[in-house]
Amino acid sequence: MADRFVSRGFVGRRDRAASGDTGRVPPGQYLTRDFPVLSAGPTPRVDLATWQFTIEGLVRESVSWSWDEIRALGPRDFTVDISCVTKWTKLDTRWTGVSVDTLLEAVELDPAARFVVAHSYGGYTTNLPLADVLNGQAFVAWAYDGEPLAPAHGGPARLVVPHLYLWKSAKWVRGLRLLSDDDPGFWESLGYHNHGDPWREERYSGD
Amino acid sequence: MVEPLRWQIGTVIAIRRQTDRVSSFVITLPDWRPHRPGQHYDVRLTAQDGYQAQRSYSIASATDRAGEVELGIERIPDGEVSPYFHDVLVEGDQVEVRGPIGGYFVWEPGMGGPLLLVGGGSGVVPLMSMLRARHAAGDGTPAVLLYSSRTIGDVIYREELERLAATPAGPSVLHTLTREQPPGWDGYARRVDADMLREAAARIGGLDAGPLAYLCGPTLLVESAAAALTDLGMLPARLRTERFGPSS
Numbered sequence: 220m221a222d223r224f225v226s227r228g229f230v231g232r233r234d235r236a237a238s239g240d241t242g243r244v245p246p247g248q249y250l251t252r253d254f255p256v257l258s259a260g261p262t263p264r265v266d267l268a269t270w271q272f273t274i275e276g277l278v279r280e281s282v283s284w285s286w287d288e289i290r291a292l293g294p295r296d297f298t299v300d301i302s303c304v305t306k307w308t309k310l311d312t313r314w315t316g317v318s319v320d321t322l323l324e325a326v327e328l329d330p331a332a333r334f335v336v337a338h339s340y341g342g343y344t345t346n347l348p349l350a351d352v353l354n355g356q357a358f359v360a361w362a363y364d365g366e367p368l369a370p371a372h373g374g375p376a377r378l379v380v381p382h383l384y385l386w387k388s389a390k391w392v393r394g395l396r397l398l399s400d401d402d403p404g405f406w407e408s409l410g411y412h413n414h415g416d417p418w419r420e421e422r423y424s425g426d
Numbered sequence: 427m428v429e430p431l432r433w434q435i436g437t438v439i440a441i442r443r444q445t446d447r448v449s450s451f452v453i454t455l456p457d458w459r460p461h462r463p464g465q466h467y468d469v470r471l472t473a474q475d476g477y478q479a480q481r482s483y484s485i486a487s488a489t490d491r492a493g494e495v496e497l498g499i500e501r502i503p504d505g506e507v508s509p510y511f512h513d514v515l516v517e518g519d520q521v522e523v524r525g526p527i528g529g530y531f532v533w534e535p536g537m538g539g540p541l542l543l544v545g546g547g548s549g550v551v552p553l554m555s556m557l558r559a560r561h562a563a564g565d566g567t568p569a570v571l572l573y574s575s576r577t578i579g580d581v582i583y584r585e586e587l588e589r590l591a592a593t594p595a596g597p598s599v600l601h602t603l604t605r606e607q608p609p610g611w612d613g614y615a616r617r618v619d620a621d622m623l624r625e626a627a628a629r630i631g632g633l634d635a636g637p638l639a640y641l642c643g644p645t646l647l648v649e650s651a652a653a654a655l656t657d658l659g660m661l662p663a664r665l666r667t668e669r670f671g672p673s674s
Contacts, residue, residue: 224435224522226471228514231479232506247470247480249506256645256669259530261652261662306480341662371649409529422468423527425430 243300245417248308256371257305259405263341263391265375272359272376273394274322277329283394284322286375290361292317297358299381301388302417314379316360319352319395332397336404337378337389345389345404346413347380349397356382359392384415384422432457433470433524438517439494444582448548450486451511452496453521460489463555464532464640464668467497467525471507481507484551484642484668485526486583488558495525498551498582531640531668535565539638540630541597544618544651546574546643552668553642554583557597561590568630569597574618574647576605598629618647620654633658642668 232249244250267286275281284292294315302308336346351357361368361376368374373390380387386406407413412421420426436453443449466482487496501512515521533541533556541560543553550573560569575581581601591599602614602622614622627633639655641648648669655665 224472224520225474226510226521227519229471229473229479229510231471231473231477233477247478249479256649258667258669260667261656261665262649263662305482371645405530410527423431 243310244308245302246420247422248302248306248417251307251309253307254309254312254372255303255305255307257303258371258390259343260341262370263339264370265340265391267375270375271393272322274326274397275394276335276397277332277399278397279327279329282325289317289359289376292321295358297360297379297381299379301379301381301385303385304411304415304417304422308417313364314358314360315362315365316358316376316379318355319357319359319378320355322359322395323353328397329399331399334398334401335395336398336402337387337392338394338396339389340391340393343389343391343405345378345387346402346407347383347387348401348414351383351414352380352395356380382416384412384417386411387415431524431527433522435520436495436523438515438519438521441515441517444498445580447580448498448500448582449512450496450498451515451521452487452494453523454494455523458493458495459526460492461485461495461526461555462529462532462534463488463559464552465526465528465555466552467495467523468527469497469507470522470524471510472522479506482527484548484555486551486554486558488555488562490559490562498548498554500548531642531666533638533640534559535563535567537638539567539569540635541567541569542623542627542630542637542639542655543569543571543597544574544623544626544639544641544643544647545571546618546647547576547580548582549643549647549668550582551642553640554586556640557587557590560597561593566595568635570600570626570629571597572600572602572618572622572626574602574604574643577603578606578608578611598626600626600629618651618654620658623651623654624658627658633660636661636664639665640668641665645669 270286273283357380378389378392440452483497486498
């Protein structure tokens with residue numbers, strides 16, 4: 220059985236145990252202090268003068284914020300652990316942004332809304348159950364570690380949904396669309412798991 | 427429902443040292459599935475007490491050898507999985523893997539081109555799979571590989587690339603050595619830049635021919651090359667990237 224397999228001579232680095240944070244590193248992940256960059260295409264250039272974040276779809280009236288407007292919504296600091304499906308986990312990352320709850324307060328949701336698709340500058344999309352972005356679980360961030368979010372890491376602003384693998388935390392995000400039915404995004408259509416919970420190792424379709 | 431990608435136990439049948447830091451590991455698999463060039467496998471190591479570590483490694487092979495897959499793995503000195511492959515694993519050992527994985531950074535014969543491949547360091551591994559597949563299929567898509575290494579000794583697949591380049595309709599292969607060049611070196615000797623990318627593209631009809639570009643390597647190289655190609659007018663949708671963080 221695969222479960223009984225032992226790799227001859229393998230001991231491992233065991234940084235999970237060494238860090239004293241055994242309970243914070245999901246299965247199959249290793250700790251990194253770096254912040255690796257992974258994206259499928261070139262980093263889009265986004266002009267702050269025309270930047271917008273929009274909530275649309277199954278809402279009574281869609282709402283958009285300019286760059287200045289969104290940052291005036293009462294920014295908060297978030298310290299969270301993040302996990303990438305490429306196996307690294309980074310603890311205690313510090314972000315500044317606004318909770319998706321705060322953004323959703325500005326719209327009246329259609330009761331049929333069950334899913335959201337995050338859209339990004341550059342065309343990237345990712346889908347999430349609405350329930351996964353509520354109650355403090357998701358935010359739009361524009362600063363990392365006290366500095367403006369670098370373009371390669373998703374700046375000017377990215378979605379951060381720390382309880383799911385990082386591909387759900389759409390870089391260069393420009394809005395959320397509320398839907399009644401699920402609509403798989405970019406990686407979700409290319410063999411990656413539809414939900415992406417690192418604690419359940421939902422890496423690939425069928426996991 | 428999608429069929430899950432199951433873990434399976436493969437057997438290492440060949441280890442080929444490519445450079446001081448990179449080796450090829452040929453693994454036979456009981457449940458082999460044909461991959462698409464550019465895809466990767468996940469590897470999982472399990473210690474006696476159940477401790478596990480996972481990493482992803484790119485496939486170097488074409489898909490013409492049923493039942494086996496070749497992974498290209500760079501030894502990361504302070505890594506956890508790659509040193510095991512390099513220092514512990516011997517031919518005949520078993521290793522747990524699952525794959526193939528990844529559906530965007532792929533090119534296979536029939537997908538068209540022209541093909542502009544830009545690789546840095548071990549980022550050349552998935553590009554090698556594409557070139558091998560192109561050759562195995564007798565595919566005539568114009569192709570160029572611009573390959574950045576630190577020194578001549580760090581160039582992976584050097585002789586095979588020369589052989590491929592010498593075949594009829596073989597790819598153009600351009601090297602740049604960023605740290606140290608051997609006497610008489612007539613390739614590039616600097617980091618990949620816009621001029622170099624334009625000259626590489628000229629081998630396949632220029633950027634006006636609308637090439638399909640695949641960039642793989644360290645973040646710095648991929649970010650700057652992707653930005654330069656975008657500046658030169660390439661459509662972002664024609665440009666696919668795989669940045670690594672070394673898979674330690």
